Amino acid sequence: MEVYLDNNATTMVDPKVFEEMKPFFIEKYGNPNSLHRFGAGTHPKMLEALNYLYEGINAADEDDIVITANATESINSVIKGIWVDKILNGDKKHIITSEVEHPAVTAACKFLESQGVAVTYLPVNEQGVLEASAVKEYIKEDTALVSIMWANNETGKIFPIKEIGQICKAAGVPFHTDATQAIGKVKVDVQDTNVDYLTFSAHKFHGPKGVGGTYIRKGYTLTPLLHGGEQMGGLRAGTVDVASMVGMGLAMKLATSPIALAHEEGHIKRLRDKLENAILEIPETIVIGGKENRTPNTTLISIRGVEGESMLWDLNQNGVGASTGSACASEDLEANPVMNAFGSDSELAHTGVRLSLSRFNTEEQIDYAINVIKNAVERLRGLSSSYAYAPESHKSAL
């Protein structure tokens, strides 16, 4: 049996989405910017997709949604656009973000630091969540942007976006949230949360890889990251990947409907809890950050005495796909930075296993995965020359 439990890394394209995309490769293949029928033939479905995207995050008609290649491009377009507009060509000097953002945010902020921008990386508490009050404490007259993720990709922890949005609005500071791990898992509403910029990737909610979006509230501008043609009203040059845009639109509609979100909170959460609680029956296992206030599909579990990479190999040999943390950090054997941010010691920061479910996982698959994981832990602990059962040490070290 094969069981895919790495949906926070990427998801399978929903077959309905795939069907929706097909005509735009060999039938409606015109360039949407061409005036002839071959180009104009793409417009109805592109407009429909755009409407689905607006509905999915409750964007107002007068707001903008720019189609990009992925969340990484969208995040860079916001952070570097603010840099150009508010810092290079304005009187601002400072950006606020958190210690547990995705590398797309952190690396873009590190680049700005190399250009002389002051960046505050707010710490998280032992539950891995940032206190909204910390944003208020660090906002200054010269703060150009606050960028805080909606949900963490490794722990699933949900951040206080509504409160942070209120603080930023009161201070007159633009607020960006990286909603890549929130869309399709929890309700994302830009009107209710005072978000000014929001970024996402279709392949996180059963759309195709290689397409994403940037939400820009009316009245907020961004100097484009990419210059060239007049696509997206000049906000993002380059011929639009029509098939992927159409796929992303339908994926957004399917993933954010009230029924879909209820299914996440009900069935998916129940399967995640079943998987998690079965693993926690194994001695010296801990949910990193605790169980509260998480996306319903994610668990990051530390299994003392079991190196994360060894665990992944064992799982993979038995048909189970998982990760030790974000896929983009999976190549290096560094300790998990998110676990480090929680203050876990270096030994434990190598023991995390991330399991992330989707609507395509079944109860039978979860039962199989539980069995495979329990057998892997027993085998790997038996092979370990350094592991000795010491239950008290595990709890205190996280």
Ligand SMILES: Cc1ncc(COP(=O)(O)O)c(CN[C@@H](CS)C(=O)O)c1O
């Ligand atoms: C919160 C968050 N923000 C941005 C990205 C980047 O998405 P792209 O489509 O790769 O550009 C991701 C993708 N995180 C994957 C791959 S590193 C993970 O395994 O956790 C994310 O989780």
